[in-house]
Amino acid sequence: MSSTHRGSTIRDSRDFYRTPAWAVEVLYRTIQLPDPTYDPCAGNGGLLEAVKQMPGTYGNRIYGTELHEDLAQVARAAGHMVVVGDGLARGWQGEHVLMNPPYATALQWVTKGAEEAATCAALVRLGFLASQTRLPFWIANPPSTVGILPRRPSFLPDGKTDSAEYCWVIWGRFRTGKTDLIWLQ
Numbered sequence: 001m002s003s004t005h006r007g008s009t010i011r012d013s014r015d016f017y018r019t020p021a022w023a024v025e026v027l028y029r030t031i032q033l034p035d036p037t038y039d040p041c042a043g044n045g046g047l048l049e050a051v052k053q054m055p056g057t058y059g060n061r062i063y064g065t066e067l068h069e070d071l072a073q074v075a076r077a078a079g080h081m082v083v084v085g086d087g088l089a090r091g092w093q094g095e096h097v098l099m100n101p102p103y104a105t106a107l108q109w110v111t112k113g114a115e116e117a118a119t120c121a122a123l124v125r126l127g128f129l130a131s132q133t134r135l136p137f138w139i140a141n142p143p144s145t146v147g148i149l150p151r152r153p154s155f156l157p158d159g160k161t162d163s164a165e166y167c168w169v170i171w172g173r174f175r176t177g178k179t180d181l182i183w184l185q
Contacts, residue, residue, distance in 0.1 A: 024050035044066075045064065045075030068084075097113050117171070126165040141171065144171060146182070
């Protein structure tokens with residue numbers, strides 16, 4: 001989440017901002033991906049809830065890990081399988097990861113997803129793709145697909161958006177060496 005918030009003063013010290021369900025729905029409606037199985041930074045279960053609400057078999061096996069007990073409790077109270085722990089500390093081999101990583105440490109999360117998970121879809125700011133600091137990562141881990149969201153998501157309770165555009169960056173074992181750029185609809 002961008003720090004600009006368009007005048008909003010709402011900040012979460014945990015770097016937690018709930019992902020709106022439509023951002024997940026448009027991803028799975030537009031791109032054929034395996035059923036997600038794991039959200040390593042589950043927060044209060046926003047992604048898990050969005051997946052379970054989609055038609056079909058999505059969400060039958062998805063579970064999560066969350067560092068903050070209070071957020072994990074909210075997710076569990078809503079019926080989601082979320083354990084308290086550090087999602088970066090466990091292995092992601094064989095998982096189909098769906099995540100909105102904490103922005104302050106997003107590179108750590110996407111690196112782990114790109115290198116370990118069977119597939120990984122990470123929601124990041126479009127500007128995350130451009131940086132001298134992250135260039136070595138992108139060269140070593142080119143994504144299979146970048147799906148640009150059709151509008152800015154609101155991560156805040158007041159419905160305001162920040163000043164950034166967002167995209168889903170997807171890695172998978174089905175890589176061709178080229179990255180597809182898709183506008184999600």
